[in-house]
Amino acid sequence: MKGQRCHGWVLMLAAVLALGTAAPAAAAEKTLEIGVLGPLSGGAASYGVELLRGAEMRSDEINKAGGLKVGGDVYKIKLIAYDHKASAADAATAANKLVFQDKVKYIIGNAVGATCNAVQTVTEPQKVMFAFVCWGTNNLGPDKPHSFRSMLSQWEAAEPFYRWIKEKRPTIKKVAVISPNDTSGLDTNTAVVKAVKGLALDLVSEETYERGTKDFYPILTKILAKKPDLLDVAAAPPAEAGLILKQAHELGFRGAKGWTAGVNPVTLVGIAGVEAAEGVWSPVNINVRSDFVDPKVRKFGDEYEKRYKEVPGVIAVANYGAFDVFTKAMQEAGSVETDKVLAALTSRPYDTVWGRLVIGGKETYRIDRQFLYPMVISEIRGGKIVDIEQVLPAALKALTK
Amino acid sequence: MPIELLVQALLNGFALALVYVLVALGLTLIFSILGIINFAHGEFYMLGGYATYFGVAVFGLHYVPTLLLAIGAVGLAGVVAERLIFRHLRGKTLNAFIVSLGLLWVLQSGAQLTFGVLDKPVPSAFSGIIRAGRVIISVERFVVVLAAVGLIAVLYGFLQWSRVGRAMRAVAQDPDGAALQGVNIEFTSMLGFAVGCALAGAAGGLLAPVFAVSPPMGALPVVKAFIIIIVGGMGSLPGAVLGGLLLGTVEGIGSLFFSSAAVNVLGFLMVIAVLLVRPRGLFGAA
Amino acid sequence: MLEVTDLRVRYGNVVAVAGVSLSVADGEIVAVIGPNGAGKTSTLRAISGLVRPSAGRISFNGTDITGWKAHRIVAMGLSHAPEGRRLFPQMTVLENLKMGAYLRGNGAALERTLQEVVARFPRLAERRRQRAGTLSGGEQQMLAIGRALMAEPRMLILDEPSFGLAPMVVTEIGRVIQAINRARKVAVLLVEQNARMALSISARTYVMETGTIVLEGPSASLRESPHVKAAYLGG
Numbered sequence A: 001m002k003g004q005r006c007h008g009w010v011l012m013l014a015a016v017l018a019l020g021t022a023a024p025a026a027a028a029e030k031t032l033e034i035g036v037l038g039p040l041s042g043g044a045a046s047y048g049v050e051l052l053r054g055a056e057m058r059s060d061e062i063n064k065a066g067g068l069k070v071g072g073d074v075y076k077i078k079l080i081a082y083d084h085k086a087s088a089a090d091a092a093t094a095a096n097k098l099v100f101q102d103k104v105k106y107i108i109g110n111a112v113g114a115t116c117n118a119v120q121t122v123t124e125p126q127k128v129m130f131a132f133v134c135w136g137t138n139n140l141g142p143d144k145p146h147s148f149r150s151m152l153s154q155w156e157a158a159e160p161f162y163r164w165i166k167e168k169r170p171t172i173k174k175v176a177v178i179s180p181n182d183t184s185g186l187d188t189n190t191a192v193v194k195a196v197k198g199l200a201l202d203l204v205s206e207e208t209y210e211r212g213t214k215d216f217y218p219i220l221t222k223i224l225a226k227k228p229d230l231l232d233v234a235a236a237p238p239a240e241a242g243l244i245l246k247q248a249h250e251l252g253f254r255g256a257k258g259w260t261a262g263v264n265p266v267t268l269v270g271i272a273g274v275e276a277a278e279g280v281w282s283p284v285n286i287n288v289r290s291d292f293v294d295p296k297v298r299k300f301g302d303e304y305e306k307r308y309k310e311v312p313g314v315i316a317v318a319n320y321g322a323f324d325v326f327t328k329a330m331q332e333a334g335s336v337e338t339d340k341v342l343a344a345l346t347s348r349p350y351d352t353v354w355g356r357l358v359i360g361g362k363e364t365y366r367i368d369r370q371f372l373y374p375m376v377i378s379e380i381r382g383g384k385i386v387d388i389e390q391v392l393p394a395a396l397k398a399l400t401k
Numbered sequence B: 001m002p003i004e005l006l007v008q009a010l011l012n013g014f015a016l017a018l019v020y021v022l023v024a025l026g027l028t029l030i031f032s033i034l035g036i037i038n039f040a041h042g043e044f045y046m047l048g049g050y051a052t053y054f055g056v057a058v059f060g061l062h063y064v065p066t067l068l069l070a071i072g073a074v075g076l077a078g079v080v081a082e083r084l085i086f087r088h089l090r091g092k093t094l095n096a097f098i099v100s101l102g103l104l105w106v107l108q109s110g111a112q113l114t115f116g117v118l119d120k121p122v123p124s125a126f127s128g129i130i131r132a133g134r135v136i137i138s139v140e141r142f143v144v145v146l147a148a149v150g151l152i153a154v155l156y157g158f159l160q161w162s163r164v165g166r167a168m169r170a171v172a173q174d175p176d177g178a179a180l181q182g183v184n185i186e187f188t189s190m191l192g193f194a195v196g197c198a199l200a201g202a203a204g205g206l207l208a209p210v211f212a213v214s215p216p217m218g219a220l221p222v223v224k225a226f227i228i229i230i231v232g233g234m235g236s237l238p239g240a241v242l243g244g245l246l247l248g249t250v251e252g253i254g255s256l257f258f259s260s261a262a263v264n265v266l267g268f269l270m271v272i273a274v275l276l277v278r279p280r281g282l283f284g285a286a
Numbered sequence C: 001m002l003e004v005t006d007l008r009v010r011y012g013n014v015v016a017v018a019g020v021s022l023s024v025a026d027g028e029i030v031a032v033i034g035p036n037g038a039g040k041t042s043t044l045r046a047i048s049g050l051v052r053p054s055a056g057r058i059s060f061n062g063t064d065i066t067g068w069k070a071h072r073i074v075a076m077g078l079s080h081a082p083e084g085r086r087l088f089p090q091m092t093v094l095e096n097l098k099m100g101a102y103l104r105g106n107g108a109a110l111e112r113t114l115q116e117v118v119a120r121f122p123r124l125a126e127r128r129r130q131r132a133g134t135l136s137g138g139e140q141q142m143l144a145i146g147r148a149l150m151a152e153p154r155m156l157i158l159d160e161p162s163f164g165l166a167p168m169v170v171t172e173i174g175r176v177i178q179a180i181n182r183a184r185k186v187a188v189l190l191v192e193q194n195a196r197m198a199l200s201i202s203a204r205t206y207v208m209e210t211g212t213i214v215l216e217g218p219s220a221s222l223r224e225s226p227h228v229k230a231a232y233l234g235g
Helices: A002-026 A045-064 A088-101 A113-123 A154-168 A183-198 A217-224 A238-250 A265-272 A295-308 A314-333 A338-345 A394-400 B003-034 B041-058 B063-084 B093-115 B139-161 B163-173 B175-179 B185-211 B215-232 B237-257 B260-277 C040-047 C070-075 C093-100 C108-120 C122-126 C137-149 C167-184 C195-201 C226-232
Strands: A030-038 A068-070 A073-083 A106-108 A129-132 A147-149 A174-180 A202-209 A230-232 A256-258 A280-282 A350-352 A355-360 A370-372 A375-381 A384-391 B129-132 B135-138 C002-011 C014-024 C029-033 C055-060 C078-081 C155-159 C187-192 C204-209 C212-218
Touching: A030 A045, A030 A088, A045 A073, A045 A295, A045 A314, A068 A314, A073 A088, A088 A113, A106 A314, A113 A129, A113 A147, A113 A183, A129 A314, A129 A338, A147 A370, A154 A183, A154 A256, A154 A375, A154 A384, A154 A394, A174 A183, A174 A217, A183 A202, A202 A217, A202 B260, A217 A238, A217 B003, A217 B237, A217 B260, A230 A238, A238 A265, A238 B135, A265 A280, A265 A375, A295 A314, A314 A338, A314 A350, A314 A355, A314 A370, A355 A394, A370 A394, B003 B041, B003 B135, B003 B139, B003 B163, B003 B185, B003 B215, B003 B237, B041 B063, B041 B093, B041 B185, B041 B215, B063 B185, B093 B215, B129 B139, B135 B139, B139 B163, B139 B185, B139 B237, B163 B175, B163 B185, B163 C093, B175 B185, B175 C070, B185 B215, B215 B237, B215 B260, B237 B260, C002 C040, C014 C029, C014 C040, C014 C187, C014 C212, C029 C167, C029 C195, C040 C055, C040 C078, C040 C155, C040 C187, C070 C078, C078 C137, C093 C108, C093 C137, C108 C122, C108 C137, C108 C167, C122 C137, C137 C155, C137 C167, C167 C187, C167 C195, C187 C195, C195 C226, C204 C226, C212 C226
Parallel strands: A030 A073, A030 A106, A106 A129, A129 A147, A174 A202, A174 A230, A230 A256, A256 A280, C029 C187, C029 C204, C078 C155, C155 C187
Antiparallel strands: A068 A073, A280 A375, A350 A355, A355 A370, A375 A384, B129 B135, C002 C014, C002 C055, C204 C212
């Protein structure tokens, strides 16, 4: 009797062990590691935080739904994120780590122009797919076939934005523009200057500042002496744009305000104050609760807010969209191999959080690597963001005709 | 160039330079009493900023009492830092350099983890602008300037006429000599360190509504403070004030002609120029 | 009043004071003479708490003060005008004097002491608003003694008050020390390289060489000692 019970015990133990080791094997899934880069600290930290959260939102959705089904395989997505503090040197280090140490084939998410250039020196030779929201003009090109911009840039936004301004407020003649003095800032200024001159407006001042500047009185004193009708805080990140507008208001500026590369106006209003932020127009920013946006954006916004207790800005939406597009392209290709995904990406439009999204931009960048979607011009009124009109980037207009 | 523009530029430069003088005075006070340079000094400025943020934006207190509380809180933080760390480093310049750099990273990363990386706005208690012809200053900055000048005056009076202030000067000029008059060196050093930190905290609290607060906010003022005390002379209060006014002039006027990146270089050029002529700074003891 | 027993002071491996015993009675002037590096200054620094003795016992007025911090010893009534004077050069003469009374607070008594000190050193009164660093050597020494007196001490330690001064000034300093001793019943422990002055104003003298006391006795008899004559009084 005693011996039999002992046998039973051993059998049970063996069964448990067998099941225990067999169970994970049966549900064996592959893991797809995807890199996310961005400034997670410092003056441009809000960009990095939004990039990471956008990526988190989509990858968690995919994982909760059982993983990403590509061909016959199911992948759990795992994010690997590094902070590059908006510094090109740190970005190169982080990209090297992602590509050579973590062996990722996809980096979805990065911001601040100069850091994109640094990352591309690693990703392009290694054929690593790279999606970003950097605004550097040369971040896209035939020499960089694996690089995609997942957000409208100044080249898509500036011209329709200023055309709209000219029509809406014909009294605005004199324009001043200010941006940080690095790649994305200078490129944004260039695009704005081109749009302003193309529309026969008068560019009275074009200034740049060092990232991390807190006191804009000196620059503003110079700018305001030129008496602009419109001050465009073009590529300034939200906190710095907020300081510029606050200090311009203190120095007596009461003209119109634009933010060509405007993202996350909530932060801007917080820093500038309701009064100084009143009336800021922005073409690329997005209000997730607006009537102009796709219901999917609104849903994304609600869930984002529930999860992070903050309202998402355009960068969070853009990186969520980029994640969506890339993973859909993997499914379309039936593979996670980058060549096949690359081919799938450029082959057809995708329905995403933006609505219908086309990857185009050949006439500006000589290669179709720019995400194109309708943009909404918004205005800050009483500290709230109000969307007033939807306009199409010229390239999208041409494609949809 | 219109004269108003010049006056406005000078005003811009002076307003902030006076706040940086507060940071510089704290740094130079600590240097003269303990013989060390605290590279984490800017982090006490940051703590003053966050203390103000919590008082005003989180707990909804009025700005003025919050500022006073913030100054006191940062002073206390200074006491803790002195007791735990810096008292052991008196006169050990190199050790203090390394340890304070470490403290800088600990405080900055700690702030990132605790307060988050994003800039936090601090609502301003003062609105409106003061206009004289075409020269403009916001009431907010005007109050900041007044407060900075007031604090500099209070510090001067404290060091000049109070018993403890005189003891601090005595320790700075001759620690043994001071001990033989009955000055408790350890206690006085701790107090001096706390006052130095409180000055940085005051500067952070004053500029918190002007610039918003963020974990790396201490980096810029501490660089300005170094320029000010190298130009003015280590350990000299009038030197720091003069250094601050010079920096304000150079940066204010310079900003009319150069880009903001180049203006930052002007301060360092001024340092080089002064060091070539007077290696110990304008008011430095020989 | 002061009782030092078998005092030893070392800096790292270097022994500066190797077992010194000395005493000063109430109202007495006692001198310590000896060559450079004999350990005289180290002995004084140990007595007033600037260095911790490695061994030995120091008692002042019946209280064991061995190893106390300097500021507590000052509070006991022991003032030390140190070697090199250690004035506060950026402070005015008046501020230096006030620092001397750091532990006494403000009040009428303080003002009276100030009047007394200034009366004793009229030059200080003339230069009360001048920075201490700009005074002449003799004036600085007077200020150092005056500052030590501001604490109304029961005992005064003077380290090389004649150092670097002209012979006439040395004589004057010697007279002042005697006057203070008489007028205020202040005991004085005087360390000097100027043996002639020290022997002439003190009641008893210790001769210190390489960290130990080699000779002691009434100053009048030491003046006749062949060793002292040969080594310290120039034959």
